[in-house]
Amino acid sequence: xxxKIYSFAxxxxxxxxxxxxxxxxxxxxxxxxxxxxxxxxxxxxxxxTYSLPNKIMKITGDAISVSxxxxxxxxxxxxxxxxxxxxxxxxxxxxxxxxxxxxxxVQLLPAAWESTTIIYGGYWGGYYCWYYxxxxxxxxxxxxxxxxxxxxxxxxxxxxxxxxxxxxxxxRVAWTGAINGLLSGSYxxxxxxxxxxxxxxxxxxxxxx
Amino acid sequence: MKKIFSVILAVGIFAAAPAIxxxxxxxxxxxxxxxxxxxxxxxxxxxRGAALEYRYHIEPxxxxxxxxxxxxxxxxxxxxxxxxxTMSLSGVQYRYINAMPIYAAxxxxxxxxxxxxxxxxLGVGTLYTRxxxxxxxxxxxxxxxxxxxxxxxxxxxxxxxxxxxVLVGKYNYGxxxxxxxxxxxxxxxxxxxxxxx
Numbered sequence: 001x002x003x004k005i006y007s008f009a010x011x012x013x014x015x016x017x018x019x020x021x022x023x024x025x026x027x028x029x030x031x032x033x034x035x036x037x038x039x040x041x042x043x044x045x046x047x048x049t050y051s052l053p054n055k056i057m058k059i060t061g062d063a064i065s066v067s068x069x070x071x072x073x074x075x076x077x078x079x080x081x082x083x084x085x086x087x088x089x090x091x092x093x094x095x096x097x098x099x100x101x102x103x104x105x106v107q108l109l110p111a112a113w114e115s116t117t118i119i120y121g122g123y124w125g126g127y128y129c130w131y132y133x134x135x136x137x138x139x140x141x142x143x144x145x146x147x148x149x150x151x152x153x154x155x156x157x158x159x160x161x162x163x164x165x166x167x168x169x170x171x172r173v174a175w176t177g178a179i180n181g182l183l184s185g186s187y188x189x190x191x192x193x194x195x196x197x198x199x200x201x202x203x204x205x206x207x208x209x
Numbered sequence: 210m211k212k213i214f215s216v217i218l219a220v221g222i223f224a225a226a227p228a229i230x231x232x233x234x235x236x237x238x239x240x241x242x243x244x245x246x247x248x249x250x251x252x253x254x255x256x257r258g259a260a261l262e263y264r265y266h267i268e269p270x271x272x273x274x275x276x277x278x279x280x281x282x283x284x285x286x287x288x289x290x291x292x293x294x295t296m297s298l299s300g301v302q303y304r305y306i307n308a309m310p311i312y313a314a315x316x317x318x319x320x321x322x323x324x325x326x327x328x329x330x331l332g333v334g335t336l337y338t339r340x341x342x343x344x345x346x347x348x349x350x351x352x353x354x355x356x357x358x359x360x361x362x363x364x365x366x367x368x369x370x371x372x373x374x375v376l377v378g379k380y381n382y383g384x385x386x387x388x389x390x391x392x393x394x395x396x397x398x399x400x401x402x403x404x405x406x
Contacts, residue, residue: 022283033300202297
């Protein structure tokens with residue numbers, strides 16, 4: 001009798017231990033994250049204008065400094081709504097959008113990844129010259145050292161001050177916002193917009209007068 | 210962790226089963242209730258756990274032995290923003306604690322000849338803690354072996370000459386180590402005790 005109970009208890013316990021391990025994310029949007037960082041010495045309040053390109057650069061390779069080929073951009077059907085969402089958030093924080101030729105206080109530069117990529121500080125600074133050749137001066141530098149691993153789909157927004165340069169002539173990054181999530185079978189604008197909104201929501205210091 | 214524990218469990222069961230002479234071997238289901246830093250990290254209780262115990266009776270009222278247990282604490286934290294310095298990160302977080310206490314055990318039995326036999330005891334040993342914080346596809350993991358103490362109190366209910374049912378409450382306290390604060394949690398265990406002749 002006791003041997004039967006012993007066997008039963010053993011089997012039951014093993015079943016419980018092996019079969020009842022806790023789970024994790026069940027839906028793709030539960031993997032979505034939004035990351036922001038900023039230069040705490042940068043004076044956002046004293047700034048008022050920004051520029052934004054009309055396309056979003058697609059980072060595809062490992063090219064860093066001088067890419068021999070023109071960059072790719074994500075399709076307008078996806079890019080235009082994303083840019084509009086960024087505009088809406090910037091303007092709600094008090095910023096005024098101006099043309100890049102009108103000497104904006106800051107330039108907001110978006111870029112997108114579609115694969116697993118490890119981003120070190122300044123990784124895509126070399127792409128700067130493709131956006132604004134006339135400002136070209138060796139990319140930009142980060143006042144901090146972000147080392148972040150991005151996978152799947154990533155949108156990065158970088159706020160650069162073209163008038164603030166380091167000793168090595170790089171542009172100064174004032175703020176970075178990144179949203180990352182698993183790519184699903186179809187494009188979900190709601191997830192992207194939520195991530196963009198969150199990036200600005202968790203960055204109240206961007207508010208200007 | 211799960212595999213390691215399963216192997217230990219299996220080896221323990223098969224090694225102990227034939228050697229239950231003048232001794233007792235126990236299999237227990239264990240529910241965990243975090244306290245202190247454990248509860249701060251995972252507020253949910255654990256209903257995934259087990260314990261194996263071996264006791265050798267020096268005399269009817271005293272035993273020495275060994276315990277090994279396993280409790281998994283898990284919690285899904287709703288979408289939130291976590292800030293450190295100038296960095297902020299938002300997302301859904303999954304938190305896990307796998308705790309494996311291993312003790313040398315010393316117990317005192319109050320009424321060894323009666324059907325209901327209350328007992329108290331103390332365990333001295335180590336508490337292995339593996340703590341994971343998952344966001345996106347990444348996890349931050351801390352693993353610590355800490356010196357640990359475990360007071361316990363319970364009752365043995367005699368079911369037949371060779372077997373008791375055990376109900377026992379334990380308090381596992383692992384001292385601060387390896388960058389983690391003290392890790393502590395209560396367990397309530399229920400199981401069978403198979404006695405030697």
